[in-house]
Amino acid sequence: MSQAVEATGRRRRQGGLRPSLRTKRSRSLSSQERRFAFWLLLPTLVGLSAILLYPSIQTILWSFQHYILTDPLNHSYGLGNYRQLIHDHIFWMALRFTIFYAVLSVIGQTLVGLGVAVMANREFKGRGIFRAALLFPWMMPTVITAVVWRFMYDPNYGLFNGVLQRLGLPHAFVWLGTPTLAVIALFLLAIWKVNSFAALVFLAGLQSIPASVYEAADVDGANPWQRFWRITMPMLKPTILVVLVLRTVEALQAFDIIYGLTLGGPGYSTLNLPLYLYQQSIQGLNFGYGSAMGVVLAIMIALFALLYMKVLYRPDSLG
Amino acid sequence: MTTTSKPPSRKRVRVKSPEPSKVARRHGWARARMGVFNLSAIILGFYALFPVIWILITSLKPQAQLTTQPVTLIPTSVTLGSYRTALSQAPFGRYYFNSLLVTVSSTIFSLILGTFAGYALARLRFRFKRLILMIILAFSFLPPITLVVPLFNLFRHFNLLNTYWALIIPYTFLTLPICVWLMNAYLQDLPKELEEAAMVDGLTTFGAFFRIILRVSVPGVVTTGLIIFATNWNEFLLALTFMTNNQMRTLPVGIALYPGQYTFPWGIISAATVLALVPVALGVSVFQRRLISGLTLGAVK
Numbered sequence: 001m002s003q004a005v006e007a008t009g010r011r012r013r014q015g016g017l018r019p020s021l022r023t024k025r026s027r028s029l030s031s032q033e034r035r036f037a038f039w040l041l042l043p044t045l046v047g048l049s050a051i052l053l054y055p056s057i058q059t060i061l062w063s064f065q066h067y068i069l070t071d072p073l074n075h076s077y078g079l080g081n082y083r084q085l086i087h088d089h090i091f092w093m094a095l096r097f098t099i100f101y102a103v104l105s106v107i108g109q110t111l112v113g114l115g116v117a118v119m120a121n122r123e124f125k126g127r128g129i130f131r132a133a134l135l136f137p138w139m140m141p142t143v144i145t146a147v148v149w150r151f152m153y154d155p156n157y158g159l160f161n162g163v164l165q166r167l168g169l170p171h172a173f174v175w176l177g178t179p180t181l182a183v184i185a186l187f188l189l190a191i192w193k194v195n196s197f198a199a200l201v202f203l204a205g206l207q208s209i210p211a212s213v214y215e216a217a218d219v220d221g222a223n224p225w226q227r228f229w230r231i232t233m234p235m236l237k238p239t240i241l242v243v244l245v246l247r248t249v250e251a252l253q254a255f256d257i258i259y260g261l262t263l264g265g266p267g268y269s270t271l272n273l274p275l276y277l278y279q280q281s282i283q284g285l286n287f288g289y290g291s292a293m294g295v296v297l298a299i300m301i302a303l304f305a306l307l308y309m310k311v312l313y314r315p316d317s318l319g
Numbered sequence: 320m321t322t323t324s325k326p327p328s329r330k331r332v333r334v335k336s337p338e339p340s341k342v343a344r345r346h347g348w349a350r351a352r353m354g355v356f357n358l359s360a361i362i363l364g365f366y367a368l369f370p371v372i373w374i375l376i377t378s379l380k381p382q383a384q385l386t387t388q389p390v391t392l393i394p395t396s397v398t399l400g401s402y403r404t405a406l407s408q409a410p411f412g413r414y415y416f417n418s419l420l421v422t423v424s425s426t427i428f429s430l431i432l433g434t435f436a437g438y439a440l441a442r443l444r445f446r447f448k449r450l451i452l453m454i455i456l457a458f459s460f461l462p463p464i465t466l467v468v469p470l471f472n473l474f475r476h477f478n479l480l481n482t483y484w485a486l487i488i489p490y491t492f493l494t495l496p497i498c499v500w501l502m503n504a505y506l507q508d509l510p511k512e513l514e515e516a517a518m519v520d521g522l523t524t525f526g527a528f529f530r531i532i533l534r535v536s537v538p539g540v541v542t543t544g545l546i547i548f549a550t551n552w553n554e555f556l557l558a559l560t561f562m563t564n565n566q567m568r569t570l571p572v573g574i575a576l577y578p579g580q581y582t583f584p585w586g587i588i589s590a591a592t593v594l595a596l597v598p599v600a601l602g603v604s605v606f607q608r609r610l611i612s613g614l615t616l617g618a619v620k
Contacts, residue, residue, distance in 0.1 A: 033443050033524045040439035044432050044495060048458050051492040055469035056461055062469070072590055116363055124353075124360065132607045133364040136371060139599045139610075141553035141571045144592055147368050151377070151585055159373050162390030171389075196367050253462045256555040260575055274464040281468045282560055289605065294465035305460035309453065 015085065024030070059291045067288035079132055081292035091293065093268050094276040098297075102251035105190040110244060112191055113198025120199070121206045138197035146260025150176065151191045153261075179269035182262050186270055189261060190251075198243050205239035206232065231237070245308040249301055273297050345488040371596065378402065378589035385586050401586035402594070411591045413566060418595075421483055421558075421569060422551040425490035429498045429547050430540055432491070437502025438528060438536075442514065452503060459496035463489075467560050474561060486559040486569070490554060494547045501546070501613060505539030506532070546604050552598060563571035570595045 002211035085091050120130065137145070152159040153175035164171035175185045209232065240288050255274040258264060264271030264279075273293060281290025357450075365372075377385070381398045384391045405411045439445075440452050470489055471480070479485045512554035513535065557570040568576070574591050577584070603610065 030444060034445045036524050036528075037439040037443040037445050040435040040443075044436040044455070044499060045451075047432065047492050048455065051470075051489055052458050052461050052466065055466045055473065058469040058472075059465050119356070119359060121364070122356075124357065126360070128607060130360055130364050131611065132603050133367045135603045135607060135610060136599070137367055139549055139553075139603055140371075140566070140596060141555070141599075143553075143555040143571045143575045144595055145370070147575055147588065148374050148592060151588070152370060152373060154585075156388060157386055157390055159390060162388075162392070165389040166392070192366075192370075202613065249460060253464055255464060256571075258558075259555070274462075276466075277464055278556075279558075282471065287468055287472070290468055291465075294462075294468070298462055298465050301460060303464050305457065308460075308535060309457070 005166060031190045033091070055097055059298075062288050062291035063295045065291075067287045067291075068288075069285035069287060077288060079287050084289060085292055085296070090268060090271070090276065091273075094271050094273045095248060095296070097270065098254075098272040098274075098300075100217065101186070101190070101254060102248050105187055105194075105251050105254075106247045108187060108191040108254065109194040109198050112195035113243075114202055114240070116195065116199035117202035117206060118228070121203060131203075134196035134200055136196075137193050138200075140193075142256035143191065143260040145193055146189065146257050146286060149185070150261050153185050161319045176262055177266055182266060182270050186258065186261055190254075190257060193248060193257065201243055202239060205236050209235045242308065245304050249308070252297065252301055252304070323525065331513040337578045374589045374592050377585055378593045380586060382586065401590035405587045405594070408587070410566065410571070411573060411594065414568055414570045415594065416553060416564075417483070417567060418570040421486045421490065422548055424483075425494070426544055428487070428491040429494045430544050432532070433495055433498025433502050433543065434536065434540060435558050436495075436499045438506055438532060440499065441503045441506035442509075442532070443524070452499075455496050455499050457496075459500070463493060463556055467556060469595045470557070471560055480561055481564040481567045483567075485502075486558055489557055490551045494550050497550075498543055498547055501543040502536070502539060505543070506536060509535060515593055538609075541606070543607040545610055546613050549599070549610075 044277070063081055064077060064079070065074060066080060067074050116134070120127075124130075151157075154170070155161055155174045155177070160175065161171045161173055164173075173181060176182050213231055213235075214227060217231055222230065253274055254272060255278065258270055258272060258275055262270045264275045274297065277290050277297065278295040280286050280293065284290075376392075376394065378401050379392065379397045379399070380394045381396055381400065384394050436455070441450055466489075474480050476486045479488075509532070513531055514524070514527045517531050524531060552571075553571065555571045555575070558572045562568050562572065570591075574588060574595060577588055577591075
């Protein structure tokens, strides 16, 4: 990348400037500017390549190797790791749960967030406190949040069963000990953790809709329902799309939240790909196999990331 | 902010309306609706905060009230015993120090590099700017879970595991793309005249950056810094993997791995959690506006 910057500089110097600016002083100024830009960008690009790009390439290479840390025989393995993945039914369960979790939690987060945002989009007393309250779940460390919820799900001393019991309702739920309940528990936590953040983003989006549009609709006699579907939703669409894609990318990588709440259990009922990858490579020290899983995950994420970049890369945005 | 001015003007028009009975009815209806609205705002606020409230209550409960059935919702007496145990028994103080050190230094490094790169991309003239910006942004999509194994191997090779560098280095560069992105967006909005005035005063591009741009970009740096700080403060995966020595653990890992998976000492854990949330709570309450504007920048442009 750094070379590209310099190459541009050289090409520009050969006469890409507007004629009116082609004085000695301005020419030296703009070459000085290019050199300065090069040095400003250099550490960032070098560092990103060394710490993020190089390991990614290594992951791809390792995925074609038989590489187990405890096994001195490190040799080329071709598609061996991938072939092993295809026959690993735990991998398929984890992959299925990864997609299931990403889709359902993101839909839940977006819907609840949208509801909250539409409701809160007006001036009221204590609005600052309300927004701070919304910000809190998002700012809390995810793994700590999960530990706190694990405590609330405790069958004996937890908040949920306790409140149910006080209300005289059935209360003997072993939340994290039964597969179905554990999945529900995870979704409740995932929605709580993110919906308020989604709401804040939607609120900002709602506030960028000019009031004159609504006033015009009022003049035309539109009812609230029509206002929502004909004005609010279309104008909020880009924001919703960005939130959906970004949250999906994140949900596909969910690790902290599951590690803190269920560790993938009971059985394999909440095991997702990142957690299985972690178990195989860091705990099992099978770097090759873990890397193959990493490649599969990265491809899934890349698809969504490309979608995001496409949304963002509008001609009118970014100078 | 256009919505701010709307309701009062509307009300004024209605008060002037010639039919008093209709006005009164409308007024009552509006008031009822406002009441419902306030109530639901309170409920939503409570929904967002109840786990925090619960953990705060638990941390203050005396030992005996932690294990009653049904659970004690509001303790009859309050004690700081759990806090004392958390700070003396487990090395939570040490975890706290580790977290602060790693987070602060990686945030500073990221901000320095990110401001440099963001400035170059926002205000200097050279080709392929947008491409470089997009490549940097693409880095932010590399999933840390796929980086953790090679980085683990790399740090093992250089004997950096269980040192602060094992977290400071990756944290700096994992947050750098977002940092560049936010600083670029912020610096782009500054008036172009800043540099022109600097040129008139005889400053070089270099001088204009260090003497003028850096000074006026303080609000942007603060916003970006807060977001990066929060990201690094909350990080778990790398901290879990690269810090295997108990003395080197950060706060999230220390809390998550606190011994006793099944019979959890909840009082102590709650106290430690409350302590871990202090910087978060401070940041949220003091910098609420900045945080929201920073967090929503990418999505609402």
